[in-house]
Amino acid sequence: MTRWIARRRSRQLFDIVAGFVYSQVLFACVQLRLFDILADGVQSTDHLAGRLNLPPEGARRLLRAAVSLRLAEARGRDRFALSELGAAIIGNPGIVAMIEHHAMAYADLRDPVALLRGEVEQRELMKFWTYTGSEPPAAAAGSAVEGYTELMADSQRLIASEVLDAYSLKEHRCLLDVAGGDGTFLVAAAKRWPHLRVILFDLPAVAERARARFEREGLADRATAIGGDVLRDPLPQGADILSLVRVLHDHDDRTAQSFLAASCSALPEGGRLLVAEPMSGTRGVEPVGDAYFGFYLLAMGKGRPRTPAEIEQMLRDTCFDRVRQLPTRQPLLTQVMVARRVG
Numbered sequence: 001m002t003r004w005i006a007r008r009r010s011r012q013l014f015d016i017v018a019g020f021v022y023s024q025v026l027f028a029c030v031q032l033r034l035f036d037i038l039a040d041g042v043q044s045t046d047h048l049a050g051r052l053n054l055p056p057e058g059a060r061r062l063l064r065a066a067v068s069l070r071l072a073e074a075r076g077r078d079r080f081a082l083s084e085l086g087a088a089i090i091g092n093p094g095i096v097a098m099i100e101h102h103a104m105a106y107a108d109l110r111d112p113v114a115l116l117r118g119e120v121e122q123r124e125l126m127k128f129w130t131y132t133g134s135e136p137p138a139a140a141a142g143s144a145v146e147g148y149t150e151l152m153a154d155s156q157r158l159i160a161s162e163v164l165d166a167y168s169l170k171e172h173r174c175l176l177d178v179a180g181g182d183g184t185f186l187v188a189a190a191k192r193w194p195h196l197r198v199i200l201f202d203l204p205a206v207a208e209r210a211r212a213r214f215e216r217e218g219l220a221d222r223a224t225a226i227g228g229d230v231l232r233d234p235l236p237q238g239a240d241i242l243s244l245v246r247v248l249h250d251h252d253d254r255t256a257q258s259f260l261a262a263s264c265s266a267l268p269e270g271g272r273l274l275v276a277e278p279m280s281g282t283r284g285v286e287p288v289g290d291a292y293f294g295f296y297l298l299a300m301g302k303g304r305p306r307t308p309a310e311i312e313q314m315l316r317d318t319c320f321d322r323v324r325q326l327p328t329r330q331p332l333l334t335q336v337m338v339a340r341r342v343g
Helices: 002-031 034-038 045-052 056-068 093-108 112-116 124-128 142-166 184-192 204-216 253-266 286-300 308-318
Strands: 072-074 079-082 174-178 197-202 223-227 241-245 272-277 320-326 335-341
Touching: 002 034, 002 056, 002 093, 034 045, 034 056, 034 079, 045 056, 045 079, 056 072, 056 079, 093 124, 093 142, 093 286, 112 286, 124 286, 142 184, 142 241, 142 272, 142 335, 174 184, 174 253, 184 197, 184 204, 184 223, 197 204, 204 223, 241 253, 253 308, 272 308, 308 320, 308 335
Parallel strands: 174 197, 174 241, 197 223, 241 272
Antiparallel strands: 072 079, 272 335, 320 335
16 A cells, blocks of 8 residues: 555656646647647658658657647557547637747746746746836837737636626626726627626727727627726726726735725725636645746736635725625636625
8 A cells, every 4th residue: 555655646746747848748739730730630650740840750759748648649550630638729729829828937937946036037927928017017018018918818718708607797787897908808798798888997008909809899889998007097987897807816915905996996885896817725726826826926027826715805805795706617717706895
């Protein structure tokens, strides 16, 4: 029994050590469009090598690695096919974008001890997420926000249905989404509930992109995008529910509390606040909160993962009560909390 436990623990420890290599195998598969190529059917190594622009031995090594990670399947001698896991990536721009984006995170994490000591000044993630810099975020030009706004839009598609399934907006008349990027979440909400008016508040350059998005989606008659800085400018009035979707964990405690105070000022008595983001301590996916987001946000330069209890306390310390945590189908992607604004 002791030997069995030791073997099991050794495998677990080795998988942690090898995790970076596994992620790089996935990254190579995405960069080379392996999953799209395998979607054409079972193919030989030599045939795949030509399509991947790799020498046969390089293709064989990648394909065997992909099979070991269940990203592909072996079919007979030296022939390969798409697996269910690989198929899940096809046609999902959010997953692909996040995989490619992590090249920046890996670069920033190459010396984690120096990062923890605050000795890494030049970080790729800080340059990418421009609102974390020292300059006033509202002054950011369109070109500076383009990259992260597109990434946010791709990843928002993954969680919009999770949030909207967890909490119905049927009884609400106007939703204000703060720091909502190009409006992907609001578009999903507006299309699900045709009676709902929606307002987006984000940096001026981001709001401009959202305004164009609303026009393209045919929602200009009930969707508004307003530019400003939530830490300096008052939020728009008139909404009876306000959403913070993956906002609080991007900021340190003092700034996050300022977001909640601004939300309090924007809502009427009885209005609702919807908080949606991955949270620390989520049962079954604990590493996502404290390990993944803990270090990703450190590299980004701001923010930290919080437990539902910590968020609830922040809400109650502001102006909210009746705080509830709502179940989601995929807590790995997001958790949802809703609270009532008190007088």
